[in-house]
Amino acid sequence: MSMDQTIAVASAFAGINVVLLTVLTVIWLRNYRTFRTPLILGLVAFAVVMLLENATALYFFFSMKMFYGNAPSVQQAVAVLRGMQFVALLFLTWVTLK
Template sequence: MAMGPLITAAAILGGLNVLLLLPLLGVWVRNYATFRTGLVAGLIAFAVAMLAENAIAVYFFFSMQSFYAGDPHVQQAVLVLRSLQFVAIAGLSYTTLR
C-alpha cells in the first residue's frame, strides 16, 4: 500500500528534523567539551531524544504504512505534530547556528 500525501509529508518533515538535529548535536557536543555546563548537557540530551524519536518515526512511516493509512484524522494529526516539531527545531537551529 502506498503512503498517502499527508503521511508522506509527515515522513519528509521527520527526515528534515533529523537533518536539522545533526548539526545542532555537533555544536552542543563541542560546546559541552568547552564549557561542561548542565544547560549544554540538557541540550545534548534533548537533541539525542528528538533525533531518536524522529528516526524511529521515519522508520515506522515506511515499515508500518498500514498503521497510519486507516484514518485520515490520524494522518492529519501526525502531520500537524511533525510540522510543529519542525518549526520548533528550525527556530532552535536558526538561533544556535547563527
C-alpha cells in the same frame, strides 16, 4: 490531500527534523567540550532523544503504513505535529547558529 501524500509530508518533516537535530547535536557537543556546563549537556540529551524519536517515526512511516491507512484524521494530526516540531527546531537551529 491523499493518505499517501499526508504520510509523505509527515515523513519529509521527520527527515528534515533528523538533519536539524544532527546539526544541533554536533554544535552542542562541541560547546560541551569547551564549556562543560550542565545546561549544554541537557541540550545534547534533548537533541539525542528527539533524534531517536524522529528516526523511530521514520521507521514506522516506511515500514508500517498500515497503522495510518484507515485513519485519515490520524495521518493529518501526525503531519501537523511533525510540521510544528519542524518549525520549533528551525527556530532553535537558527538561534544556535547565531
